[in-house]
């Protein structure tokens with residue numbers, strides 16, 4: 001019997017960010033392994049004209065929850081969606097809901113965050129720092145609370161090269177930042193943002209670092225733990241391999257490469273690609289929840305959920321495997337044949353951006369205009385280039401994360417728990433994982449049918465022929481223009497023609513002699 005699964009039985013659990021990528025995988029695993037848990041409270045905001053209930057039903061109706069419905073048929077009764085906006089005071093939770101939350105919650109998993117790299121500092125502080133502070137305040141009023149698990153990111157200290165499982169201080173106290181956001185106007189915030197974030201590459205990583213300091217400073221007597229996942233990718237094993245439902249991290253780039261938009265990316269092939277499957281993060285999170293509640297460590301423990309030091313894979317290997325998978329499992333209606341490469345300096349990056357990204361987009365838009373359709377490729381390409389520039393920081397550096405606490409926790413688990421809540425990335429086979437990841441992107445993100453693969457392959461063959469034809473035509477035109485203008489080119493041309501003629505004559509003469 002799994003001790004961790006048993007621990008969650010009968011518990012009331014509060015999850016923020018349950019509608020996000022990690023939150024969904026977390027809920028799924030909780031219900032699948034502890035179907036006898038009492039209730040899962042989720043803080044949800046109404047979105048895109050959907051009510052809370054509609055949002056919950058959409059999640060439960062997805063393929064991700066198929067297995068859960070078998071082991072926990074009344075799962076919908078055990079989810080209590082509470083209307084909340086983490087940007088508002090007291091999260092805009094009604095008095096009755098707040099009362100229920102405060103009096104019943106046993107465990108909190110705080111996953112909600114803005115993960116946009118370029119979010120306005122005010123918004124990023126509000127969600128990643130102030131909301132965390134408010135949630136801690138709420139937690140301090142929960143008499144039955146056993147553990148508060150805060151999800152941060154391994155990149156919260158990406159200004160350092162070696163990162164230990166400790167909370168590092170920030171140059172400016174979070175309280176001062178929170179206060180200043182209240183009275184500074186947007187224009188001034190824009191101006192001071194680069195100075196405030198300093199060595200951090202974006203507002204996301206900076207505010208996640210501030211969030212950790214808040215957790216440490218304002219956690220009071222609560223049992224708290226911080227989990228730092230690196231780049232969260234599709235699921236490795238559970239509930240099935242390759243599940244993913246958003247474009248963050250590598251997923252969007254896999255689509256862009258598979259559809260043939262992405263041709264080159266400034267990345268260091270030997271840099272460590274610190275990906276971590278979402279189900280591994282969730283298994284560690286649930287194990288940490290159990291350990292923190294049962295063993296009550298004296299201080300706030302930080303757990304790194306990374307792969308680089310235990311089972312490293314680099315971007316070069318990952319990129320090649322992604323491309324190799326496209327050969328077997330191509331995406332439908334590709335714009336060009338998938339053929340991306342890494343560049344390592346600014347000049348080649350600019351060159352390939354102009355030649356392989358912007359030029360084809362302009363030509364295609366011209367073709368769309370000619371055929372009376374609305375041009376769209378240049379806009380799409382500009383967005384892709386913007387995304388690439390945002391991600392570049394992370395694919396040209398390597399970090400070392402120590403994992404003492406994570407390894408300590410692994411050794412504390414029973415063999416059964418090590419199996420059910422496996423977070424040992426040493427067992428991960430990268431090539432297999434990446435292949436499943438690409439397959440998952442095709443099935444769950446692009447919603448493409450596997451029956452369409454032969455047609456997709458045919459389409460790629462057509463694109464290859466068009467590519468050859470286009471290159472030959474381009475070469476002939478360029479050559480024709482050149483020999484019209486340059487004597488040297490004409491001489492070279494005559495030399496080649498006369499050489500071919502002589503070679504053919506010799507070949508004909510020798511074959512006549514043989515007869």
Ligand SMILES: CCCCCCCCCCCCCCCCCCCCCCCCCC(=O)SCCNC(=O)CCNC(=O)[C@H](O)C(C)(C)COP(=O)(O)OP(=O)(O)OC[C@H]1O[C@@H](n2cnc3c(N)ncnc32)[C@H](O)[C@@H]1OP(=O)(O)O
Nearest residue numbers: 115116117153248249250252253257319322340341387394
């Ligand atoms: C040698 C052989 C070589 C072979 C080579 C082969 C290569 C071939 C294979 C390639 C694979 C292997 C290499 C992979 C490298 C991956 C690096 C990952 C590093 C991640 C580090 C993460 C570290 C931290 C981890 C964490 O701790 S946290 C989570 C991470 N957080 C994020 O990843 C948010 C990022 N995103 C944003 O920050 C915003 O998205 C924003 C970008 C500002 C746009 O923002 P904006 O333009 O305003 O607009 P959006 O509305 O957002 O998007 C507008 C439009 O772009 C779309 N789109 C949004 N995103 C992405 C995205 N990623 N990728 C693509 N498209 C995206 C969206 O679909 C929409 O398209 P549409 O629907 O309009 O058609």
Ligand SMILES: NC(=O)C1=CN([C@@H]2O[C@H](COP(=O)(O)OP(=O)(O)OC[C@H]3O[C@@H](n4cnc5c(N)ncnc54)[C@H](OP(=O)(O)O)[C@@H]3O)[C@@H](O)[C@H]2O)C=CC1
Nearest residue numbers: 017019020021022085086087111112113153229230231232
């Ligand atoms: N994805 C990754 O690669 C990594 C993620 N992390 C961390 O993991 C956690 C989860 O990330 P992930 O699941 O990928 O993120 P998502 O963007 O998929 O999910 C974010 C969640 O936060 C919720 N949320 C955002 N704003 C509000 C708000 N104002 N009120 C209520 N809820 C809100 C979202 O709700 P809604 O559905 O309404 O938008 C969503 O449920 C985050 O803390 C992130 O920093 C750490 C490392 C890597």
